[in-house]
Amino acid sequence: MSTIVTVPPRGRPPAATRVRGSGSLVWLAVPALLVFLAFGVIPLLGVLALSFTTWDGLSQDISFSGLASWSAVLSDPGLPHALWVTFLIMALSWLVQTPASILIGVFLAGHQRYRTLIAVLYFIPLLLSSAAIAITYKALLDPNFGLGAGLGLDFLAQDWLGEGPLAVGVVIFVVSWQFIPFHSLLYQGGVRQIPRSMYEAAELDGAGRVRKFFSITLPQLKYTIITSSTLMVVGSLTLFDLIFVLTAGGPGDATRVLALDMYKRGYQANLMGPASAIAVILVLVGLALALVLRRLGGRDASASQLEGA
């Protein structure tokens, strides 16, 4: 984000300010570093250690068992399935959310009348908790007492959460419904940072609305797209509450994503070792995806998109 909203200063800052600044900057980072260490790094190391043990989560004795948990997890056909479902939901919800968010963000960035009002209404899903959203959709989609049965609309009276492919579709729809407003907000901010002079120049060259969108808006939003995509991808890796309430991983195991798999193993089946192994896999996959997305943004992160503006 910061690369979009701030124009990087050209050239080096004066030497004097650099020296004076560096000492205090390190000191300022200490509280954040301590919090990160206590709530990020140390639990992570704890989980890594737990993944080499056998523990039921109840007793005091946690016994070291080498790679037993890892081989149990890696040989379980449930793991590739959970990975597949996770990536499927990740990819499809990205495909749905990104174009929609960009279009809505561009629309909301305009200055026409009533847009603020529409925008406020539109952001309401952001204010609701995932559990509340899931319970509401569950009630609406109930095949016997839901919207379809109530209104007598046959096409709405599908067994939405009872058939595998439909249930995956519903999860993607609800996730998108919930998070498109947030990503639209990012894009709205991104669009507003694009200098008007670029559009004016394009208009002088005779570019229409569509051409301006594809030639100016979209390229200028490159970093916003990367930021938003990173949030979506990493977010859908840890997607848990919504699915847990909506389908509990069902029907069968059709929506059993990795995070849910971890919870069920750890807290329902009392297998903390394998659950920790899955947690480690989640962390690794998340880190790898975030790195890939950063790479897509180009190695030279300081390059300005506003050259010539």
Added chain:
Amino acid sequence: MGLPLGAALAACGTSGPGSTSTSGGGGGGATASYWYLSTEPQEGVRRRTMERFNQANPNGKIVGTTFQNDAFKTKIKTAIGAGEAPTIIWGWGGGGLRSYVQAGQVEDLTSWFDENAAVKDKLFPSSFGAATVDGKIYAIPCETMQPIVLYYDKRAFEKIGAEPPQSWGDIMDLVPKFNAKGIAPFSLGGQSRWTNMMWLEFLFDRMGGPEVFQAVFDAEKDAWSNPVAIDALTKMQDLIKADGFIKGFSSITADSNADQALLYTGKAAMMVHGGWTYGSMKQDGGDFVSSGNLGYMNFPPIDGGKGDPGNTVGNPGQYMSISAKATAEQKEIAKKFFSTEVVSDKSAEEWVGTGAVPVIKGSEKFFTGSEDADFLNFVVGIANNAKVFQQSWDQALSPTAAEVLLDNIAKLFQLSIGPQEFATNMNAVIGK
């Protein structure tokens, strides 16, 4: 949480009984903590039972905290693992209790029951099975016995002009008749998974007797591959394939009581469910129960089955254990609670008021005058006639095996795996 922990710390600091350092307001003394489930009408009975105890024992009170069913199951495990369990650990006995016992987290009550034979005599002997691990008693049976029964809507049977099923063959014959009238034959809250499991419990028992599941429980190799088990699983899938269950059953949860609503709104004709749903259908179903439209019976026999049709499945009771981590004072308070209010006539009477049969002997005297007398007598009849009261499988097995079981049952009902694959998957976790 804060209070019992504080009490425990204070007791450590001053060493020895009679510590008054924790005295809050009135009488003072140590307090014991107690977590219980929040659904009404049961919550009220639990709370009043505790309050009566506290009034009689101002020097050793119990502090209660309520939780929702599924939240409780996770919370209690986490708290026990973290060494912060409440003094009184409420649960369903069986495999869950066994895992606490193996972790050394609950008190052995065998000798206490020997010394307090009067307390033991007040309770139904069959309820102690799920409280016993390796011959020792680790919990006191409490509250009510909840057999699973077959409920039906008499209005639906009038519509198709048929009688309630007397055999599995009758069930299969009824399915197309109800479907033709636009009524689902059976309601089912399939997303909850244990709801599907109740069906298998009956099929296994009626076809092969209790031995079939006992072999699984005793960790016999490949016990799930028993031909009777395969046959039962096949019959189960036959009923699903014949549209025996309401459309969309796999997305219906039992926690929301939507499965019961299907029965009392006339959308489904029958339902296999726990005894506790009688009370909630009476509360939520308008005049469905009071006008006598609700019928109930034990699960019918299966043609050619070896099992005794009098047997039942379900929860023989609920259970209270004492945390091994509690202080001596807290343990005393809990034991006093067990020997007084938990088994008192007053609490038996209140449990009868919820439309359920208490595990306390001699509760029948409270049935007279109750508008639920018919149902209560029916439940007592089942409990008395059952040679075997099979505990719910997921409660009987260890949490690890139970989770795999529920997972595979969900897949079986989704028809995504067949009986053989189910047996193979389940054989892999036998004894775990």
